[in-house]
Amino acid sequence: EVQLLESGGGLVQPGGSLRLSCAASGFTFSNYAMSWVRQAPGKGLEWLSIISGSGGSTNSADSVKGRFTISRDNSKNTLYLQMNSLGAEDTAVYYCAKGGWSSVFDIWGQGTMVTVSS
Amino acid sequence: EIVLTQSPATLSLSPGERATLSCRASRSVSSYLAWYQQKPGQAPRLLIYDASNRATGIPARFSGSGSGTDFTLTISSLEPEDFAVYYCQQRSDWPRTFGQGTKLQIK
Numbered sequence: 001e002v003q004l005l006e007s008g009g010g011l012v013q014p015g016g017s018l019r020l021s022c023a024a025s026g027f028t029f030s031n032y033a034m035s036w037v038r039q040a041p042g043k044g045l046e047w048l049s050i051i052s053g054s055g056g057s058t059n060s061a062d063s064v065k066g067r068f069t070i071s072r073d074n075s076k077n078t079l080y081l082q083m084n085s086l087g088a089e090d091t092a093v094y095y096c097a098k099g100g101w102s103s104v105f106d107i108w109g110q111g112t113m114v115t116v117s118s
Numbered sequence: 119e120i121v122l123t124q125s126p127a128t129l130s131l132s133p134g135e136r137a138t139l140s141c142r143a144s145r146s147v148s149s150y151l152a153w154y155q156q157k158p159g160q161a162p163r164l165l166i167y168d169a170s171n172r173a174t175g176i177p178a179r180f181s182g183s184g185s186g187t188d189f190t191l192t193i194s195s196l197e198p199e200d201f202a203v204y205y206c207q208q209r210s211d212w213p214r215t216f217g218q219g220t221k222l223q224i225k
Contacts, residue, residue: 035214045154045162045205047214061213095161100214104152104207106173108161 002026002107004096009112016086016116022079022096022109030054030074033101036081038092039111046092049081050100086116120144122206124217130225137193139220141206146186150210153182153191156219157202165204166191196222 008020022034036048049060049070058070069082079096093113097105121144131137141151149169154162164173166182169189179194193200201224206217 044218045156045207045216047207047216050214059212100209102209104164104167104209105154105162106164106167108163110161 002098004098004107004109006094006096006109006112009094009114011115011117012086013118014087014116017082017084018086018114020081020083020094020096020112020114022081024077024079024098027098027107029072029077032098033103034070034072034079035097035100035105036068036070036079037095037097037105037108038090039095040089040092043092047100048094051079052101083114086114088116090114091116119213120147120208120211120215122208122215122217124204124206124220126220127218128221128223130223131196132225133196133198135196137191137196137200137222139191139193139204139222141184141189141191141217143187143189143208147208147210149185150208151182151184151189152207152209153180154205154207155200155202156205162205193222198224 003025005023035050051058051070055072067085071080093111095111096109098107123142125140151169153166156162170182181192203219
């Protein structure tokens with residue numbers, strides 16, 4: 001079964017950092033681009049960042065460029081999102097999703113909640 | 119960036135009725151448009167990709183049409199489990215963008 005499982009969310013103070021992980025199973029992880037998408041409480045979906053299957057290419061939304069870094073470890077079938085300089089506007093459920101480069105987001109994880117608050 | 123505008127914001131219908139949801143792009147996205155369904159507390163689920171192709175396991179009552187800037191998601195006969203929020207998304211350009219969503223609620 002194809003599955004994505006996020007972890008690493010929680011409560012963080014403004015200006016703080018957090019690293020999210022997304023463990024993949026059921027498919028050849030290194031063959032696929034992977035993305036992060038977030039959803040603020042009661043709001044819509046916002047694409048954040050994408051990384052190619054090899055990890056050699058990335059792209060990010062302007063809202064997180066310079067603050068968030070996407071990476072992957074294909075030996076561990078795991079995707080990461082390093083988030084720095086967090087603000088209240090970053091409070092959201094963070095989803096990892098398979099695809100997004102030349103394809104759609106066909107598989108989604110269950111999401112992990114990040115709350116930025118003092 | 120390409121802005122996707124969905125209408126209506128909320129659609130109230132009864133089971134068995136036909137639902138028509140619209141997504142309009144600020145510039146052409148060719149056929150690179152997808153539709154997702156999201157239920158409360160759940161992750162989005164892919165329904166339609168490249169404007170008119172149903173994803174694996176999606177019932178035939180869901181269909182998509184359109185190209186360029188105007189797209190439609192049609193649910194031919196609503197089932198109780200279809201009441202949810204629906205998002206369109208384009209993969210024609212960066213950044214990838216989503217519409218603001220249409221909430222399909224029971225009348």
